[in-house]
Amino acid sequence: MSDVSYRELAVQGLWKNNPGLVQILGMCPMMAISNTVVNSLGLAMATILTMVVSNGLASAIRHWVRPEVRLPVFVMVVASVVTVIELWMNAYLNTLYHVLGIFLPLIVTNCIVIARVEGFAARNPVLPSLYDGLMMGLGFGLVLVALGVIRELLGFGTLLANAQQLFGPMAANWTIHVLPEQAHFLLAILPPGAFMALAILIAIKQAIEQRRAARLAQPVALELPKAATAS
Amino acid sequence: MKFSPQTAPLPEASNSVRRVMLTVLLAMLPGTAVAIALLGWGVLINILLAVSAGLVAEAAMLSLRARPMRPAIGDGSVIVLAWILALCLPNLGPWWLPVFGTVFAVVVAKQLYGGLGFNLFNPAMVGYVVLLISFPEPMTRWGPAIDSSGSALNFMQSVAWSFSGVLPSGVGYDGLSTATPLDHVREQITTGASIHHATQSLFSGGSLAQSWNLWLSLAFLAGGALLLWRGVIRWHIPVAMITGVLVMSGFLWLLDSVHHASPLFHLITGATVFGAFFVATDPVTASTTPRGRLIFGFGIGVLTVLIRSFGSYPDGVAFAVLLMNLCVPLIDYYSQPKVFGHKKSEPIK
Numbered sequence: 001m002s003d004v005s006y007r008e009l010a011v012q013g014l015w016k017n018n019p020g021l022v023q024i025l026g027m028c029p030m031m032a033i034s035n036t037v038v039n040s041l042g043l044a045m046a047t048i049l050t051m052v053v054s055n056g057l058a059s060a061i062r063h064w065v066r067p068e069v070r071l072p073v074f075v076m077v078v079a080s081v082v083t084v085i086e087l088w089m090n091a092y093l094n095t096l097y098h099v100l101g102i103f104l105p106l107i108v109t110n111c112i113v114i115a116r117v118e119g120f121a122a123r124n125p126v127l128p129s130l131y132d133g134l135m136m137g138l139g140f141g142l143v144l145v146a147l148g149v150i151r152e153l154l155g156f157g158t159l160l161a162n163a164q165q166l167f168g169p170m171a172a173n174w175t176i177h178v179l180p181e182q183a184h185f186l187l188a189i190l191p192p193g194a195f196m197a198l199a200i201l202i203a204i205k206q207a208i209e210q211r212r213a214a215r216l217a218q219p220v221a222l223e224l225p226k227a228a229t230a231s
Numbered sequence: 232m233k234f235s236p237q238t239a240p241l242p243e244a245s246n247s248v249r250r251v252m253l254t255v256l257l258a259m260l261p262g263t264a265v266a267i268a269l270l271g272w273g274v275l276i277n278i279l280l281a282v283s284a285g286l287v288a289e290a291a292m293l294s295l296r297a298r299p300m301r302p303a304i305g306d307g308s309v310i311v312l313a314w315i316l317a318l319c320l321p322n323l324g325p326w327w328l329p330v331f332g333t334v335f336a337v338v339v340a341k342q343l344y345g346g347l348g349f350n351l352f353n354p355a356m357v358g359y360v361v362l363l364i365s366f367p368e369p370m371t372r373w374g375p376a377i378d379s380s381g382s383a384l385n386f387m388q389s390v391a392w393s394f395s396g397v398l399p400s401g402v403g404y405d406g407l408s409t410a411t412p413l414d415h416v417r418e419q420i421t422t423g424a425s426i427h428h429a430t431q432s433l434f435s436g437g438s439l440a441q442s443w444n445l446w447l448s449l450a451f452l453a454g455g456a457l458l459l460w461r462g463v464i465r466w467h468i469p470v471a472m473i474t475g476v477l478v479m480s481g482f483l484w485l486l487d488s489v490h491h492a493s494p495l496f497h498l499i500t501g502a503t504v505f506g507a508f509f510v511a512t513d514p515v516t517a518s519t520t521p522r523g524r525l526i527f528g529f530g531i532g533v534l535t536v537l538i539r540s541f542g543s544y545p546d547g548v549a550f551a552v553l554l555m556n557l558c559v560p561l562i563d564y565y566s567q568p569k570v571f572g573h574k575k576s577e578p579i580k
Contacts, residue, residue, distance in 0.1 A: 182366075182368070182369070184365075185365050185366075186364060186365040186366070186367070187361055187364050187365040188365075190364065196339075
């Protein structure tokens with residue numbers, strides 16, 4: 001298919017069909033990991049990488065995979081990619097690897113990955129598939145990081161705490177302290193905080209859409225038929 | 232003479248929401264007065280802060296939702312909600328504790344669900360639990376009105392303490408605050424002392440303040456009696472909840488009386504009586520069938536004792552109420568009374 005518009009792919013992934021805010025996919029890692037910005041960033045990057053690589057691979061082999069066995073094959077592809085990323089993070093980002101824990105290998109089961117592989121990459125050429133994986137991954141990652149910002153800010157009163165886990169020793173003093181100790185709203189870093197913060201983000205998105213729709217809708221002039229009353 | 236014919240049924244003027252809420256406020260007055268006498272002006276400050284924050288939050292949400300202001304504000308349900316929440320809060324806490332809790336309760340637990348009558352969870356208890364989980368340290372600032380050195384804070388000093396954390400010279404925060412009985416017993420038990428030792432050291436002082444829970448419980452019992460007499464609540468939930476507390480604590484106590492407090496202790500400490508008459512009986516979030524109310528109340532009682540004995544917080548009434556709120560649709564579904572003339576009750580789909 002050559003009629004795929006890259007612009008449309010970006011709009012779909014980042015806004016219209018955002019995996020976190022519209023499709024509500026991948027909730028388990030989204031809720032569990034988004035309690036700090038650095039954790040969110042780590043998981044977001046791993047997810048984006050997984051989506052790009054597995055979309056590309058699935059698209060490249062799509063002509064040789066029979067439809068009857070496509071799901072197991074695609075899951076194998078995704079699982080191999082995730083394993084590579086997991087081993088790499090274990091080697092080079094060891095502390096973050098331990099913080100993310102089980103949610104790193106669980107990217108395999110993240111519905112959004114297999115949804116894009118099955119729904120897009122299996123029917124499209126390699127280049128658009130790579131781009132689609134990147135955009136969908138970015139859409140997921142942005143929501144994850146937004147949740148991380150809200151929850152870390154309210155719950156710990158900081159931003160970018162433990163940045164050295166992701167960016168190396170030079171990032172050790174990147175932490176920004178915003179709120180004093182006694183104003184920490186602990187609920188934000190507990191599971192209910194994740195649900196409420198995500199609900200608020202979804203509500204904000206809906207409000208923006210509604211506002212835009214109201215602005216775009218042209219006022220329709222109503223004209224009453226005059227002829228009938230003339231007699 | 233004008234004769235206006237009426238057909239049966241001829242109903243009496245029933246309780247309006249406003250009248251019910253006013254009766255509840257009236258019934259809380261004795262308990263509130265005793266709380267102020269025993270715990271000081273902080274209680275009153277909490278109530279004033281919570282009620283004003285609640286009214287502002289309700290008005291703001293109603294205007295955002297484009298709902299009529301007068302009926303929702305005028306029925307007094309916000310005042311009751313804020314008052315109940317304020318009575319749960321520590322009397323030496325900072326000013327933002329009642330404000331934050333009430334705003335959260337009104338905005339999230341009440342208005343976002345659709346306002347009075349639509350909320351799934353008891354808003355006051357949601358506000359309390361959010362505060363308890365989010366701000367554990369300020370939520371422990373309890374203390375009697377008269378401190379260990381015999382001095383007491385007057386109203387203005389209490390206001391100053393609540394808003395700026397300034398105490399008059401010669402009064403220390405450590406002298407002012409004490410552990411609540413449930414806190415004290417919990418701490419003693421976890422450090423290995425027996426329950427006998429823990430409760431003895433608690434009540435040996437003999438002062439009024441140290442057994443404040445008994446007086447508070449009696450005052451709230453009087454208020455509850457008023458509610459029962461005025462027909463605002465039915466007997467099922469309070470009786471079932473207190474039975475639940477007594478049965479569960481009695482069971483644990485008989486099993487191991489060294490490490491579990493007596494049923495009487497569980498009855499008079501914490502929020503048992505207050506919760507039984509004022510919190511669990513919330514007409515919106517409680518079960519509505521007679522049998523369902525018994526199950527609902529009993530469940531709260533049992534869960535309260537279980538949370539107190541094995542959970543990580545000293546009191547469990549709020550958590551128990553919220554957990555049983557979750558079960559209410561199920562309880563109501565399976566406890567519908569038999570309709571007269573029908574053989575077997577069929578749940579209404």
